[in-house]
Amino acid sequence: MRGAWTRHDWLSPGRWRRRLVYWGGAVLVGLAAVGFAWLCDAAFDLFERLRAHHRGWPLLVTPLTFVALAWVTQGRLAATRGSGIPQVKAALSSTDGAWRAGLLSVRMALAKMGLTVLAMGGGASVGREGPTVHVGASLLFAVGRRFGFNDPVVSRHLVLAGAAAGIAAAFNTPLAGVVFAIEEMAGGFEERMSGVLLTAVIVAGVTAIGLLGDYAYFGHVDALLPLGEAWLAVLVTGLLCGLAGGLFARLILLQPVQWLRRLRFARARSGLLLAAGCGLLVAALTVLGGHDLHGTGYAQARAILQQEAGQDSGALYGLLKFAANVLSYWSGVPGGIFSPSLAVGAGLGQGLAPWIPSAPVATVVLLGMAGYLAGVTQAPLTAAVIALELTANHSMVIPIMATCLVARGASTLVCRKAVYGAFADRLLADHRLTVTRPWTVMEICGGQTHAILSAGLDRLLPEGLTLVHGPGCPVCVTPTGVIDQAIALAGRAEVVLCSFGDMLRVPGSGGDLLSARAAGGDVRAVYSPLDALALARREPQRQVVFLAVGFETTAPAAAAAVSQAAALGLDNFSLLTAQVRVPPAIAALLDAPDCAIDGFLAAGHVCTVMGLAEYEPLVARYRVPMVATGFEPADILHGLLRCVRQLEAGEARLENAYARMTQASGNPAARRLLETVFEPVDQLWRGLGRLPSGGLRLRPQYAAWDAATRFGLPEPADDLDGACQAGSVLRGRLRPDQCPEFAVRCTPQRPLGAPMVSAEGACAAYYRYRQHTA
Ligand code: SF4
Known part of the structure; x- marks a missing residue:
């Protein structure tokens, strides 16, 4: 049962x-x-x-x-x-x-x-x-x-x-x-x-x-519309209020009229300034216009609808409220448009009433409210039922529905898409990463390259969107000539040659630092230049040379080591410098006549140190979007989304999608230290040649700690192994698994080039995550 x-x-x-x-x-x-x-x-x-x-x-x-x-x-x-x-x-x-x-x-x-x-x-x-x-x-x-x-x-x-x-x-x-x-x-x-x-x-x-308690939002309204001439009110309010509603929808959608597009860009670039301007205008319109434009407009709409005394300038109120609604929406503040739209409709209805003397004023006002709301939302049934229920008036069912239908038609003449649907589509498009044309975006940093490959992000992208990998691996861009200099120094009896672990395996023109160690050289892996400095203090009889490589992220530690050596008067410590700067490399990539890169994901950690200002001139000169981006897969997708959004909109801006770490001004203390110890210099990059201001050298007052000066080293050269195509890989022109030597003669165990050695190298990333699919 x-x-x-x-x-x-x-x-x-x-x-x-x-x-x-x-x-x-x-x-x-x-x-x-x-x-x-x-x-x-x-x-x-x-x-x-x-x-x-x-x-x-x-x-x-x-x-x-x-x-x-x-x-x-x-x-x-x-x-x-x-x-x-x-x-x-x-x-x-x-x-x-x-x-x-x-x-x-x-x-x-x-x-x-x-x-x-x-x-x-x-x-x-x-x-x-x-x-x-x-x-x-x-x-x-x-x-x-x-x-x-x-x-x-x-x-x-x-x-x-x-x-x-x-x-x-x-x-x-x-x-x-x-x-x-x-x-x-x-x-x-x-x-x-x-x-x-x-x-x-x-x-x-x-x-x-x-x-x-039970109530009608605007109180019971005894509006009636007699048959005959008064039906003109349906046509007039439907048409005019519908057009006004459509105009409002178009304005808040910022649809593609040139000045509205500009406003959209201004909101993306200077949202706070725009919000301040909108707020000031709403307040100023209230003060100058003599009508209260703040809030929902409920009291005003009710007073107009109920024909209370003193409501004799409804049209002006309607127009001013229209402007206040647009400004509030542009500013991006949370808040809806239903009630304020009803207030605008009431004002417009009262303004139209004298032109339709055959219809009672309250009736025209009610039709104005329904018509304007239908024009804004392009949802005539909802607008009609709301107008009926808000006024507890069921004798106006047919005229209100007819007005809303006319208003919806009129609204579509001005704004083709219903406002809520259009905003929802934008949200979905932003979320989906819509790509309408082929775009090529380069991530600069090797850490990002590894994150992309490990998460398989490059295989999840929409068709037409291609990610290429940039020269952002510090070990990879160190020229062979500098490795040769380091190997030569390691061969000297008085020298202890220190560097990061990866550097010891990078091939020079005739071997690597590990081979130099095997041959009797004192070569040591350290985690930081400050470790090398400590070693120099412990072993004052030895000359400790730190091979300083990397971008603006590693340079502050090298600068700190030299600054401390100078302060201590330590004369057995020096730097063999191959520090590089990112912006000149981006300029070099973009200057190439066959450059096919449409946008960049700038390395978030470099921007965390240096800030964003260095990239502004590049964005302005080359008209390419650049987005400072972090290193988690979600960070990279977020940066990519913002970059593609710009490309799709025909924009080129510098954006910060790594705001949890990166400030526009960077790290002032690190930048100060860098600028005190280093100065920009033309620098040789592996595979990219000599880049104007592409590196850092010690300023003249720190020349005593420059290993090249101290040991009289010759100018480095960049002789790539003939088989290694690191230059093309670092420019994003050759995918590592397209290199004929990839996983054949070149493996992490027996690398032919630096990109296969480094933990951040693109070739090493492809070997680790893609060797079985190469
Ligand atoms: S796979 Fe090896 S040889 Fe080919 S570009 Fe990379 S490092 Fe050079």
């Missing part, structure tokens, strides 16, 4: 578990919506009190708030920007579970609420309904995951139900919640989820009503 009961579909424990999740989640959404509304109102009330104290306060508070919010939302909280509805739409369209979970986490929901409250408290012209959708979807999705509902179909239903419950609880508009989920979020009716959608909306709505 019991089995029969539990087999009954309606009574199965699994079904009940799922129901309880939906109901419990919906109660949470209702509570969150009410609490969020209360906090937003309290924050805006505080702002209004400040404004009442002195009307000039917003000129300071609003820009500061915008800057603070733009700053906070630059990194991991970027998904809290704007309305929140595009984020939910993008999450629904993505198959990447981890990404979806990031967009719809409880942490994101809390941040969204907190930052929107801050935006309200700072006087932004935003609403809370879009954010409530984001919060509702996040909460229901998170509750579902918490109870093990990870199935993609159930997850999708949870998100849709959460979004619908969010709208229903925020506006007390249950029907609008359902229609919104079907029309805007799901893009169509899904029979299987109609039950859960309704249940979630009812539970969230009842929760909100239980706390706030």
Whole structure:
């Protein structure tokens, strides 16, 4: 008997578990919506009190708030920007579970609420309904995951139900919640989820009503539209408010009109400055325009709709509020556009009313609100149902629906794509790394090359995107002539030749330092030039020479060793210097007539020492994107994403995708030390030739610690082994596994060239991770 009961579909424990999740989640959404509304109102009330104290306060508070919010939302909280509805739409369209979970986490929901409250408290012209959708979807999705509902179909239903419950609880508009989920979020009716959608909306709505009481958002509005001439109002408001809504959508999308594109670049480059400007303009428009443009615009819209005394300049209010909404969205502060759009529509409707005397003013205002909202969202059903439910007016069903349909059509003349869908597509495109043309990007650093190959990132890239490996292995670029000099020094009885372990195996023109040691030379591997300095202090009768190789990352330690030797008056320590600088190598690669590199991932550790300023002239001169990038696979993908995004947009900027380590000014102490001890010099690079300012030499006051001077060494040469194609590998023109000697005559055990020796060499990386597929 019991089995029969539990087999009954309606009574199965699994079904009940799922129901309880939906109901419990919906109660949470209702509570969150009410609490969020209360906090937003309290924050805006505080702002209004400040404004009442002195009307000039917003000129300071609003820009500061915008800057603070733009700053906070630059990194991991970027998904809290704007309305929140595009984020939910993008999450629904993505198959990447981890990404979806990031967009719809409880942490994101809390941040969204907190930052929107801050935006309200700072006087932004935003609403809370879009954010409530984001919060509702996040909460229901998170509750579902918490109870093990990870199935993609159930997850999708949870998100849709959460979004619908969010709208229903925020506006007390249950029907609008359902229609919104079907029309805007799901893009169509899904029979299987109609039950859960309704249940979630009812539970969230009842929760909100239980706390706030039943109400119509704008109060009951007795608007009527008599048949006949008054229907002109439908056409006029639908057309004009629809066009205005489309214009708003186009402006906030920054669609490709030249000056809007420039604004988009300005936002990417100087987001904080733009946010400050937007905040200042919102406040200034309020002060100069004589209308309160801060907040949702609820009070103004209600006053216009209810035809309260003193609302005689609705059109001007509508236009100013339109501008304030655009500026707030451009700044990137969290906040929605539903309520502020209704306020604009109310203002525009009142402005149109005198031109349509056959229709009551309140009717034209209501049609203006519905038409403008339909124009902005291009979701006519949702806009119509919201307008009806917000005003508890069911005698206007047909005129409002007709207005919304006309408005949607008019809006598409100005803005072809619906605003939420377009923003969601952008989020998805950013996430997917869309490549429309072939691009070649070079990672500079050998550490990045190894990370790419070990994680197989190069095999995960979209078709058309090619990664090539650059000259960023310090051992690889040390010319053979310097190795020969070191070997010659190691052959002297009084010399102890020290260097990093890798260097001992790099072939010179006639052997390596290990061979020199086997022949009786005193060659020692050390971890740092300071170890060599300590050795010199311990053995004052020996001449300790440190073979200093590498980029700007190793040079500060070499500089510190020389500086200490000078301070101690140590005359048995010297440097055989082959320190190199990255920017001249990039310039040399780009100067090559057949250069095919479209963008660069700059080495994050070099930028951590030297900062970013050295790369600005390269970006400006060669018009190539450069992105300072870290070394974890996720860092590299992030840097690559930002680089390709620039390439796809036709931009060339210097970006920092390694901000957790790299400051724009670098490490000032290390840079000071470098500049004190070293100066730039033309430098020979293995396979690349002599690069102007491509290296570092000791400044004249430290010449006494220069091994080449002390031992009278001749100028080094760069004679590559004829079989080794290191030059082509280091320029990114030859993939290591395309070298005929790769894994044949050249192996890490018997390397023919430096790229096979070094732990950072590209050939060694291919041998380690790809030898079986070569
Ligand atoms: S595989 Fe060996 S020979 Fe070929 S380029 Fe690399 S190091 Fe030189």
